[in-house]
Amino acid sequence: MKVLVADDEPVSRRLLEATLASKGYEVVTAGDGLEAWRVLQDTNAPSLAILDWMMPGMDGVEVCRRVRNATGLKVIYIILLTVKGREHVVEGLQAGADDYITKPFDPAELEARLQVGARVTDLQNKLAERVTELEAALSHVKQLRGLLPMCSYCKKIRNDENYWDQVENYITKHSDAEFSHGICPECYEKFLKPQLRSRQTTPKKKSGQ
Amino acid sequence: MEEILDELIDCFLDTAPARLLELRAAVQGGDAEEIRRLAHNLRGASATLDRVASSVAGGNSFVEADCLIELCTMFESACSAGSLEGSEVLLSKLENEFERVRQRLSSRRRSKAGLPSDGGSAE
Numbered sequence: 001m002k003v004l005v006a007d008d009e010p011v012s013r014r015l016l017e018a019t020l021a022s023k024g025y026e027v028v029t030a031g032d033g034l035e036a037w038r039v040l041q042d043t044n045a046p047s048l049a050i051l052d053w054m055m056p057g058m059d060g061v062e063v064c065r066r067v068r069n070a071t072g073l074k075v076i077y078i079i080l081l082t083v084k085g086r087e088h089v090v091e092g093l094q095a096g097a098d099d100y101i102t103k104p105f106d107p108a109e110l111e112a113r114l115q116v117g118a119r120v121t122d123l124q125n126k127l128a129e130r131v132t133e134l135e136a137a138l139s140h141v142k143q144l145r146g147l148l149p150m151c152s153y154c155k156k157i158r159n160d161e162n163y164w165d166q167v168e169n170y171i172t173k174h175s176d177a178e179f180s181h182g183i184c185p186e187c188y189e190k191f192l193k194p195q196l197r198s199r200q201t202t203p204k205k206k207s208g209q
Numbered sequence: 210m211e212e213i214l215d216e217l218i219d220c221f222l223d224t225a226p227a228r229l230l231e232l233r234a235a236v237q238g239g240d241a242e243e244i245r246r247l248a249h250n251l252r253g254a255s256a257t258l259d260r261v262a263s264s265v266a267g268g269n270s271f272v273e274a275d276c277l278i279e280l281c282t283m284f285e286s287a288c289s290a291g292s293l294e295g296s297e298v299l300l301s302k303l304e305n306e307f308e309r310v311r312q313r314l315s316s317r318r319r320s321k322a323g324l325p326s327d328g329g330s331a332e
Contacts, residue, residue: 008250009250009253009254009257010220010223010224010254011217011220011221011224011225011253011254011257011258012253012254012257014216014217014220015213015217015257015261018213018216019213054246054249056246083249083253103253103256103257104256104257104260
């Protein structure tokens with residue numbers, strides 16, 4: 001998994017980079033906030049970002065704010081690195097950070113928190129994928145709903161152009177349903193049997209003539 | 210971890226002296242915000258190095274950066290409070306302390322490379 005490490009202080013940045021690389025992460029580094037913001041806007045941006053709070057150009061909190069206010073960016077899980085006190089942590093989380101780690105950091109804690117981040121982004125991505133799938137499916141479904149005016153005798157349905165349609169024509173036009181025609185047992189008795197009978201009797205009459 | 214430590218020492222020796230020069234320029238120019246940023250930066254680098262060195266050595270860091278870290282912190286809080294009074298004195302203390310840390314790191318680098326550990330001016 002790709003992770004961005006943004007810190008202007010080279011020793012800590014190198015340590016973060018080496019620690020994460022040894023755990024199998026693909027690490028991208030940035031030396032200041034502006035560079036971090038550029039990396040995160042890329043279509044190929046990492047989905048995890050560790051941002052130092054104090055950086056020249058643009059601080060970590062401002063990067064957070066921009067990421068959260070931008071539209072069309074990937075799902076990015078942001079961890080702020082801070083040496084500052086509790087009230088700053090609140091500011092960072094309100095700016096849109098998902099988590100924070102205090103400096104100097106504990107490697108095991110960092111990895112555990114990154115795993116949380118990976119889990120969260122994975123879930124969010126899966127959810128977004130399902131929503132897109134559902135939206136695509138919905139756009140294909142023709143809707144058949146509301147009050148349909150139907151003739152009580154012939155069962156035709158009045159359409160929007162004030163024209164009376166056969167039920168099957170109407171439903172075919174307004175949904176993805178199709179019809180195959182058959183005869184139910186009741187109608188067989190009522191309509192088809194008399195017809196067949198009359199056909200069988202007609203030739204007899206003819207032959208008798 | 211020891212490999213990382215050697216890399217971090219190189220990184221510190223390559224970058225921190227320039228930070229210190231920038232800090233001197235900022236003190237001379239009376240730029241409180243810049244002093245604070247550089248002191249913060251130096252503190253971060255020293256604290257990180259100290260911590261890794263102590264975890265490699267089982268709790269006892271040869272870097273002995275406590276004093277350097279403390280001086281950086283003092284610079285930071287003075288700047289946050291808006292007071293640059295005495296910053297020249299603080300700076301020279303910090304420079305002296307930095308030099309001690311730098312020498313300890315350099316001699317470790319030399320001994321690692323199989324060079325004699327004395328002879329300070331060979332850098």
